[in-house]
Amino acid sequence: MGKQTLSTALSAIFITLLLISNLVASAPPAAAAPTFIVIRSVWGTTTNPTVVYPGDQGVKLTIVVQNAGPDSCSAITPILSPLGPPFRSEDGSYEQAVGTSSKTTLTVGDIAVFEFTLNIDSSAYPGNYLRQLVIYYRVSGIQYSTTLSIMLPISQPPRFNVLQTIWGTPNSPAPAEPGEKGATLSVSIQNPASHPIYALVGTLYLTYPFSSPTGDKRVTSNIASTLASGATATAMFTLDVDKSASIGTYYLTLKLTYLDHWYTPLTQNLTLQVYLPGKSELVIANVSSTLTLGEENTIAFNIKNVGSAPAYKLSASISTASGILIDPSKSTQHFQDLPPNSSIQFKVNATAPPNLAPGFYQAQIEIVYSDTYGNLLSKRFSLSIVVKAPSFQRVEVVKASLGSVSDMQPVHPGDKNVPLYVTIQNLNPYTISGVKASLTLPKAFSNVTGGSTVRASYPSPLS
Structure with a gap:
């Protein structure tokens, strides 16, 4: 290989190494171990x-x-x-x-x-x-x-807990009955969430036999502006009840709207079981209350439930401040429950003392019972007692005189307007009043009009 060729080859290798070096330096770093x-x-x-x-x-x-x-x-x-x-x-x-x-x-x-x-x-x-x-x-x-x-x-939005549905208020329950107007229905609701909720409003959708006093088919209650976790609030609705309604359970829909802790509007529908209990209404009927002086007689009357619900654990008592003696062992009597359209009889022995004047006297009757919600109720009545004298009175003529009360005065044939005095005595052990007397005259006498009978009365009580 010539020098030129070797030089060219070395230059190529150097450039390649330089490119590789630059490539490594400019690439992103490898990911570090989880930090x-x-x-x-x-x-x-x-x-x-x-x-x-x-x-x-x-x-x-x-x-x-x-x-x-x-x-x-x-x-x-x-x-x-x-x-x-x-x-x-x-x-x-x-x-x-x-x-x-x-x-x-x-x-x-x-x-x-x-x-x-x-x-x-x-x-x-x-x-x-x-x-x-x-x-x-x-x-x-x-x-x-x-x-x-x-x-x-x-999370699943929480389901509200309905703790109680009651007529009246939680502290003062009052049963409602068919035909009632303006009855209060209270629904106690608990927040089951782990956080407060806000602006809780309830809308109750009404079906037979319920309506609002204005005739609407729904009523609204502002239940709570803030309801803490686990806290309870009461929705109160005013309803009318149709008079044709039956005693029993009805189902209504309660729609709840509110803001959660993130102020998100939420809605929840609940089904309420609304029991219409009715009311008991007690009256007194078939009264027998005539007493004879000096004798033991019976006072009797019926207690009748003319309402739409039973009267529970009923008791009745009678009392009088007039001197009439009531058998203390029977003056208070306890009865079982009294259903609607039924009656029970109260009977007690009573005596009018001989020294009591005949006439009318008042007795007080108190009936105590419980309603459907266990409320203890009482009702009072006044009873008129008639006290009469015995059929046969014992009265004796003590003295009779002409002319004078104290001494007999001589009379002669032909005398006119001669006074006749008769003194009587009350032999009864009690006072009598309204004494009247009539006398049939013998042939030698006549009254001022020529008749054969004279009549007189004693205006004052005679003890």
């Missing part, structure tokens, strides 16, 4: 972790990572890529979301907090979604990247 580990990944913040639901917007994702070495790094940029449905970045992209780092430089063992803001599609299914966290960083001025897997859970 980061994920310590924690939560929705919200590490001090206040929470959950997300389909449709939540602007939710915060926090990822805590640690530099596991072997080198310190800088210029840290976290990216979720590819993002993909149901997650979108703040600007609406499904491709990637760029986060922020609490630190731009990490020494070995140091920790950084990454934060992302994401939107979740309303069509998302609850479940766990695996995504890639790509961390870009520099070591000694050379850029590297590490890819880690994280799990992003989407």
